[in-house]
Amino acid sequence: MTKGVKAIISVVALMFIGSVIYVVLSLKPADSTYVEIVQNNKVIYSFDLAKEKNRSFRIECDNGGWNEIKIEDGKISMSDADCPDHTCVKTGVLRSESVPIVCLPHRLVIRYADKEQN
Template sequence: MTKTFKLLIAAIALIFTASVIAIILGMKKSDSTDVEIVQNNKIIYRLDLSKEENRTIRVKSSDGGWNDIKIENGEISIIDADCPDKTCVKTGILRSESVPIVCLPHKLVIRFADRENK
């Protein structure tokens, strides 16, 4: 093996390892139970999931669309929406601070709230 080939393999291994670490850290479950439901860059709900009862909230958008948000056992997710691709529904339960639930057609975001903004 040539020196260039060895360096190439080492660089690929380093990039792969860094990528795996970044994915693991990015998917780490959040310790926070405070969430915000944001639409059109405005907070419409701020909830503490540890204190919320199981319920479903329908959020309507200005274009007539809607998202059904389910809170159950201290977890939050979008269970139904009238958007065409339903990416927000497929996202599942909000688990990570770095990966919010987003519905682009309805300009809706569900994310963990910053503790300093309380």
């Protein structure tokens, strides 16, 4: 093998290892229990999941659509929506600070937040 091939293999291996480390670190469970629900870049709900009781509620959108939010056992998810692809529902429970639950057709985001913001 030439030096050039060895260099390319080393660079590709380092990129692969770096990518794996990034994915593992970005998907770690959130330390925070504070959550905010944002619609059209405005926070419409903000609360502490550790203090919330089990409940479901609906968020109506300006375009006539809706999203059903479910809080159960200190976890939050989007249980139903009238959007065409249901990607937000398929996302499941909010687990990571780096991966929010997003409904693009309704411009709705559920994400972890810092306690100071609440």
